């Protein structure tokens with residue numbers, strides 16, 4: 001399964017919607033980095049917790065041994081992004097990294113495992129370490145493992 005069935009409802013954030021469109025139109029060959037710093041991104045297709053709609057969520061690429069970490073940072077804002085509810089409700093999703101699209105299942109991390117992956121995320125993209133102190137919200141982390 002490398003497609004989720006259902007109606008795609010794009011992000012309400014223009015820059016995200018546009019990045020998703022350019023990434024998909026080029027099969028991951030373009031729009032595959034964060035504009036402002038050139039760090040690689042991945043694209044996750046997930047299902048809306050309330051609407052059941054197909055949602056597409058670009059995130060920074062934090063990968064190790066074929067597993068990916070989703071960091072719900074949203075720039076250090078005080079509210080979880082909606083996709084946290086989606087991942088909790090529907091953990092089966094599709095992740096595209098460059099031209100490779102595969103099925104993954106997401107598992108929310110806690111305790112020592114969460115800390116270990118958080119350290120790895122900050123090493124991979126140090127901006128996460130700048131975002132976390134901006135809020136008392138602890139960023140939910142999800143580990144995506146291939147199905």
Ligand SMILES: C[C@H](OP(=O)(O)OC[C@@H](O)[C@@H](O)[C@@H](O)Cn1c2nc(=O)[nH]c(=O)c-2cc2ccc(O)cc21)C(=O)N[C@@H](CCC(=O)N[C@@H](CCC(=O)O)C(=O)O)C(=O)O
Pocket residue numbers: 010011012013015016019034041047048049050051052053055056057058059060071072073074075080081082083084085086
């Ligand atoms: C903008 C909003 O999206 P969101 O799910 O809150 O996620 C906000 C952001 O995290 C999301 O836009 C990310 O892609 C932003 N983002 C990153 N966001 C991060 O949190 N971490 C990252 O590392 C990250 C990197 C990144 C790189 C490139 C890029 O273009 C964007 C990047 C949105 O689309 N809202 C919609 C739909 C929300 C939704 O999924 N609703 C669910 C219900 C959810 C619920 O039950 O609460 C449904 O359809 O049923 C709406 O309000 O109508």
